[in-house]
Amino acid sequence: xxxxxxxxxxxxxVALLLLSTAGVFLAVFVFLVTVGTKSPKVQLCDLKSGSxxxxxxxxxxxxxxxxxxxxxxxxxxxASADGRVKLWDVRRASGCLTTLDQHxxxxxxxxxxxxxTAHSGRVNGLCYTNDGLHLLTVGTDDRMRLWNSSTGENxxxxxxxxxxxxxxxxxxxxxxxxxxxFAFVPYGSTIAxxxxxSGELITMLRGHYNTVDCCVFQPNFQVSEIFxxxxxIYADCQTICTKCGIFTGMCFNRKA
Numbered sequence: 001x002x003x004x005x006x007x008x009x010x011x012x013x014v015a016l017l018l019l020s021t022a023g024v025f026l027a028v029f030v031f032l033v034t035v036g037t038k039s040p041k042v043q044l045c046d047l048k049s050g051s052x053x054x055x056x057x058x059x060x061x062x063x064x065x066x067x068x069x070x071x072x073x074x075x076x077x078x079a080s081a082d083g084r085v086k087l088w089d090v091r092r093a094s095g096c097l098t099t100l101d102q103h104x105x106x107x108x109x110x111x112x113x114x115x116x117t118a119h120s121g122r123v124n125g126l127c128y129t130n131d132g133l134h135l136l137t138v139g140t141d142d143r144m145r146l147w148n149s150s151t152g153e154n155x156x157x158x159x160x161x162x163x164x165x166x167x168x169x170x171x172x173x174x175x176x177x178x179x180x181x182f183a184f185v186p187y188g189s190t191i192a193x194x195x196x197x198s199g200e201l202i203t204m205l206r207g208h209y210n211t212v213d214c215c216v217f218q219p220n221f222q223v224s225e226i227f228x229x230x231x232x233i234y235a236d237c238q239t240i241c242t243k244c245g246i247f248t249g250m251c252f253n254r255k256a
Contacts, residue, residue, distance in 0.1 A: 032090070034076060036063030036169070042078050044090060056088055058096045064124040064169045069149065071132025077149075079123035084116065085137055087152065098152045100137075102145065119143060125170035129181065129196065136183055136196065138172065140164050144185065146196065159199040163187055171214030186212035 031047040042056040042063050061081035069075035075097070076088045085100040100118040119139025126137045128149065135147045144162040146155045162185060164170060174196065175182040182202065183194045191205040191212060 034066045034068065034078075036066045036078065038062045040080065040082070042066065042076075042088075054090075056090070056095050058086055058099075059084060064122065065126045065171075067126050067128055067135075069132045070128055070130060071149070075149075077126055077128070077135055079118070079126045079137060081122040081124075082117075083119050083121060083123060083139070085118040085123055085126060085135075085147075087149070100135075100147055100152050100154070102154055104154050118145065118147075122167075124164070124166055124168065125172050125185075127172055127174050127183075129174055130176045134196070136172075136174065138162060138164055138170055138185060140166070144183070144194070157197065157199045159194055160201065162192070162194075166213075168213075171216075173215050173217045175217050184215045184217065186215060188212070191215055 032044045032053065033047055035043045035045060037043065040057070040059040040061055040063065042059070044053045044056070045051070046053045056076075056078070059078065059080040059082055063078055063080050065079040067077045069077065074089050074091050076090055077085060078088065079085050087097045087100070088095050089097050099116045101116050102118055102120075103115070118137055119141045120143075121139045121141035123137055123139045125139075126135060128135050133149060134155070135149045136144065137147065138144045142161050142163055144159040146157045147153065148155060164187075166186075170186060172183060172185040175184070180198070181196045183196050184205075185192045185194065187204070189206070189208045189210055189212060193202045193205060194200065195202060
C-alpha cells in the first residue's frame with residue numbers, strides 16, 4: 001500500500017497533491033497521483049506499489065500546481081515558479097505536449113524572457129473547467145488567464161487585477177452546473193467570485209479572519225467549501241464547523 005508518511009520522509013515540498021477519477025491510468029490499470037515538488041521535476045507515483053512510476057522534466061523552477069484533465073485521462077497540466085504552464089501526455093516518452101504562451105505566439109510583442117510563459121511571474125494555481133475544454137490559471141503577476149485546453153490559446157478574457165501574493169500553491173475552484181460558471185479565488189481573508197467567460201467580478205465572500213489557502217466547490221448543493229465555512233452561492237455565509245490549526249488543502253469524495 002502507498003504510504004503518505006513515507007512520501008513525507010523524502011522531504012518533498014508538496015505544492016499540490018491531487019487525486020481524482022481523472023487521475024486513473026486506465027491503460028495499465030495503475031492509479032497515479034501527481035506530486036509537484038520544490039524541484040522542477042513532476043513525479044507520478046503509483047498508489048498500488050508506492051513507487052515513482054516516472055518523472056516529467058521541463059520546468060526550470062519548483063512546481064506549484066498540478067491538475068489532471070477531466071476530459072482526457074492521460075493529460076496533465078502543471079504550473080511552475082518559472083512562469084510556465086505545461087500540458088503533458090503521460091503516455092508519451094517525450095511527455096510535454098505544449099507550453100502555454102500568454103502572447104499566443106506573437107514573439108514580436110514579447111521579450112525573449114517572456115516568450116512561452118503563461119504569466120509574468122510565478123504560476124501558483126490552475127484548474128480545469130468541468131468539461132475539460134478550458135484551463136484557468138493564476139499567477140503572481142496579479143493576472144488570471146483562461147486557456148483553450150485543446151489549442152493552448154490564450155482566450156484573452158480580462159479579469160482585471162487578481163491580487164495574488166501567495167508564495168505557495170493557490171487552490172482555487174470552479175463551479176459545476178451553474179449558468180454562468182464561476183471561479184472562486186482566495187484573496188487574503190476573502191474569496192473573489194468571477195464569471196469565467198466574461199471576467200466579471202461578481203462578489204467577495206467574507207467570513208474568515210485569516211488568509212484563505214484553498215476552496216473546493218460542492219457540486220450537489222452548489223456551495224463553495226472554504227476550510228470550515230460553507231457559502232451557498234445564492235445565500236448567506238453559514239459556518240458548519242470549526243477546527244484548530246492551519247489547513248492547507250481539502251477535497252470532496254465522489255459522493256460529495
